[in-house]
């Protein structure tokens with residue numbers, strides 16, 4: 001199914017709620033549609049990009065060209081034994097609908113990733129993560145349409161270049177592939193991962209480590225701390241948590257004894273909490289014009305109403321300068337600026 005529209009209002013299609021339009025938007029459901037779309041010379045030549053739920057983008061103006069949007073909604077169990085369920089999910093499925101579906105089927109692995117906005121197709125792009133789990137932990141392969149060859153490639157997880165909020169789809173394959181489906185391996189045996197922050201306590205008070213209690217606990221922690229994009233425009237964490245050398249982290253610790261340091265998972269390096277750095281520079285809860293810093297999580301920049309992408313970028317630049325001056329750390333944007 002191909003559905004083409006022109007001069008589309010994007011303000012309800014990005015969670016920052018930034019007002020902008022795009023010249024052409026095409027919804028599609030499979031790779032055959034993509035082959036038809038890219039056989040049109042006007043589209044093949046023009047600027048194009050892929051839009052999911054718009055929860056990790058910042059629009060800085062109108063989009064000139066074509067935005068492609070996966071509209072598929074299939075979730076299929078492709079193999080099942082006594083330990084593992086393999087599941088194929090269309091890129092267009094809402095991520096949290098997939099998590100709810102997995103929980104309803106008693107499939108383990110996605111529950112800590114409850115409540116993350118966006119689509120399944122975008123999950124491998126930045127290897128979404130929360131509460132000690134990353135999408136790569138449950139992804140076995142990613143199906144992607146290659147615009148250069150016109151073919152669908154199935155990339156095994158080991159070939160997706162997954163890293164901390166990173167993947168090959170943000171790098172080498174950016175502008176070349178469109179993710180059409182993701183294959184997950186989910187566990188059938190109970191395997192709770194509750195060693196992150198208050199998750200254990202919250203799950204216990206919900207009644208113990210069942211899939212639905214863990215999901216409820218994650219949702220409740222998130223609701224208390226993060227702004228609802230329907231009420232306050234935002235794209236979650238604006239910056240990535242910096243990963244620095246062990247030596248640099250030790251120097252920071254001796255200069256700022258209260259700085260939190262976390263294992264990065266990569267030998268010889270340490271993860272810093274960007275939110276703590278921003279808070280320490282006095283930005284938490286502050287604003288610059290129509291762009292603000294969320295009062296409960298300094299890593300989240302918000303649209304206070306009528307902000308443009310440039311208003312948000314101006315605030316981001318001021319924050320980066322202050323963090324650099326105070327700690328010698330360069331914050332890298334997590335959000336994709338369009």
Ligand code: FAD
Pocket residue numbers: 015049050051052053054055056057070091115116117118119120121122123125126127128129130169177178179180226227228229234235236237336
């Ligand atoms: P979009 O914003 O539409 O797109 C993001 C990028 O992916 C773009 O570059 C786009 O071109 C590309 N893309 C999208 N779909 C495809 C596709 N099918 N093929 C190829 N490229 C594609 N992120 C986390 O990691 N953890 C969190 O806990 C988390 N919490 C959040 C909380 C809030 C309140 C908000 C607003 C955001 C949060 N995010 C979090 C960020 C965001 O939800 C994720 O990055 C999500 O995966 C983005 O999905 P999307 O469909 O909205 O992608």
Ligand code: NAP
Pocket residue numbers: 129130131132195196197225226235236237238241262263273274275297299334
């Ligand atoms: P938080 O729990 O206040 O923690 C602050 C930061 O410290 C987090 O960014 C987290 O890194 C790190 N951290 C805390 N405990 C950790 C531990 N036990 N092991 C390793 N790192 C730890 O963060 P929050 O804002 O409420 O978010 C909770 C979770 O949701 C986090 O995992 C966060 O990544 C995720 N989240 C992500 C986004 C996004 O847009 N990317 C938005 C909202 C929430 P990590 O970020 O690496 O986990």
